[in-house]
Amino acid sequence: MSAADLSRCSLNSATVKHASLTELVDAAAAAGLGAVGLWRHQVQEAGAEQAARAVAGAGLRVSSLCRGGFLTAADEAGIAAALEDNRRAIVEAATVGTRELIFVVGGLPAVSAPGQGPRPDAGPGDRDLVAARARVADRIADLVPFAAEHGVRIVLEALHPMFAADRAVISTLGQALDLAEPFPAETVGVVVDTYHVWWDPQLREQIARAGREGRLASYQICDWILPLAAEPLNSRGHVGDGYVDFAAISAWVSGAGYTGDVETEIFNEEIWADEPVATARTVGERYARYVRPYL
């Protein structure tokens, strides 16, 4: 395996959750990868400019920043807080050196905290998924001018429907594209994350549409494994360990004209217990075996 083969392979920092920014960058560089995906808390800890220097100094790119979003609040204070936080995220993305700011848009506001069930005082309006989705559209419209000014793209992420109640009311790639449609492609894009969309009967056509519309901003990979972990959020597996047809999906993404980085993002307690360098090497190996040949 030559190092060049891994030039589009990116390690998302969530995959090595317990690594510092320096350890992440060192692990990705040691494994011969081309990029890293960052999360805001790390960037904030290091300082965005310092984080940018650390990544560039190791010869790597920042493939994306996670994450903006959580846009479903219905009350004025909640809306103002969401807009303020997302403006900060946009500035951080620009400063750390990536155009692609991944958005997880939030669940039904009936939820006070993920996994807790509806609030005892939840009213009928709190279960109104159609209205929550409409608020997401409104908040994207609010943020688009600021993102455009900063040269940052709002990258809408469809989350698996099992997270529709508490994490993200965007549940399919087609829905993400519908929400993006009113806005310029360079300012609102979408991400294909295999974990969230692998099951979608419309996946092939919606990936093609994303390419046609110039909105395919990121390709994130990890596998669907069973049984689900006790915390389903952390139930993802290394590419090749589960049910996802990476040959088909990677070919669709490539066929749609995507030439960007392929970011491995895995939430999994067992993988988090591994050494970051070992994880980075596995990420590179699995990418080379299951994904690269189909790009």
Add this chain to the structure above:
Amino acid sequence: MSAADLSRCSLNSATVKHASLTELVDAAAAAGLGAVGLWRHQVQEAGAEQAARAVAGAGLRVSSLCRGGFLTAADEAGIAAALEDNRRAIVEAATVGTRELIFVVGGLPAVSAPGQGPRPDAGPGDRDLVAARARVADRIADLVPFAAEHGVRIVLEALHPMFAADRAVISTLGQALDLAEPFPAETVGVVVDTYHVWWDPQLREQIARAGREGRLASYQICDWILPLAAEPLNSRGHVGDGYVDFAAISAWVSGAGYTGDVETEIFNEEIWADEPVATARTVGERYARYVRPYL
């Protein structure tokens, strides 16, 4: 609450898993419900004709029979076995007195048993979801003439995408309708099960389409609750205990022209531990409060 209000309320036997057929029928009748949904193992134990008499004798209807399906086998023996078993299911449905035979179509054949992960020897073809879905279409075509002869409808059930790997490769109502499209509406229909489809951004339009095409064969209800149970299959809640917007979905189903029974089907260890009569009364109360006003 007058008894008439519950005339369209049906208790699926899976909701009172440990009840005998007699206990099920007695509980539904005592709670003033209009119908019961049955599962094949119960019908087979009692004998289909005897089961039909037991239900009719209590003044109830059979709203549906669960379940045919498991159509994704790729090998000749598996295909033959699936067709044979489904022909038996069709005969049982006709004999027990319902037109509506619910189909759970099966997951990727890479799975030897649900929850076990892919077989160690799974080949790339075993992850080919597109091919598995195409085989479902072929098997439906095989079964349609036999179902038509017996006056039974193959009712395709979209399962929540979290079951796409191991239970059902039909993941949305729209996909179920696409699969049904080549066949007469009186022989291939669809079910709207709130647990499986509540999150779908296309739900409103696909329910309307199902009505327009004459394929809306069953409306099954239960709630999406969090956190998920350790066995996600058994993670369903009583109507009103979770996140599903029953007012909206029931109005859409009614607006699509559905006038049939509304069947409560809940898999939940705690609810299974309750007395069948108590569960039947709760089912009636929740139906009267959260669903009936919107039909």
